[in-house]
Amino acid sequence: MSNTLRPQFWKNYTLDQMNTLEWEALCDGCGLCCLVKLEDPDTLEIAYTKVACKLLDCTTAQCGDYAHRAAHVPDCIRLTPERLQGITWLPNSCAYRRLNEGKNLPSWHYLNTGSRQSVIRAKKSVAGRCISEQDINQEEIDEYIVRWVR
Numbered sequence: 279m280s281n282t283l284r285p286q287f288w289k290n291y292t293l294d295q296m297n298t299l300e301w302e303a304l305c306d307g308c309g310l311c312c313l314v315k316l317e318d319p320d321t322l323e324i325a326y327t328k329v330a331c332k333l334l335d336c337t338t339a340q341c342g343d344y345a346h347r348a349a350h351v352p353d354c355i356r357l358t359p360e361r362l363q364g365i366t367w368l369p370n371s372c373a374y375r376r377l378n379e380g381k382n383l384p385s386w387h388y389l390n391t392g393s394r395q396s397v398i399r400a401k402k403s404v405a406g407r408c409i410s411e412q413d414i415n416q417e418e419i420d421e422y423i424v425r426w427v428r
Contacts, residue, residue: 308397314330336409
């Protein structure tokens with residue numbers, strides 16, 4: 279399979295049919311998957327916090343070492359089409375989730391707009407809205423629950 283982006287690949291191919299470059303290109307760089315999430319043991323409801331993985335740059339919402347993230351953060355999940363089926367905590371705006379559910383990419387997604395800044399302008403990014411897990415007391419994590427993730 280080619281390692282180039284095919285025209286409008288997200289409209290013309292299933293997640294399983296995408297090459298590695300296309301799969302990676304689906305990510306809008308919002309950083310929401312890098313936030314610490316809490317699960318209620320009784321209801322299984324997921325609550326997002328504004329606390330980000332230690333590798334996430336909270337100014338840009340970019341991973342500081344994406345290629346080697348698993349070496350630094352062993353529980354970092356490498357998303358694949360197979361793993362996607364069992365993950366319930368991806369936000370509604372996530373391109374992977376949306377395409378898996380048969381929906382279109384959101385209008386603000388950079389593949390539609392041509393600008394990586396559109397995710398920030400749409401207020402769908404954690405850029406400027408999160409804090410590093412290294413800067414908080416882990417015992418107080420529940421004090422950082424946010425409602426702006428849907």
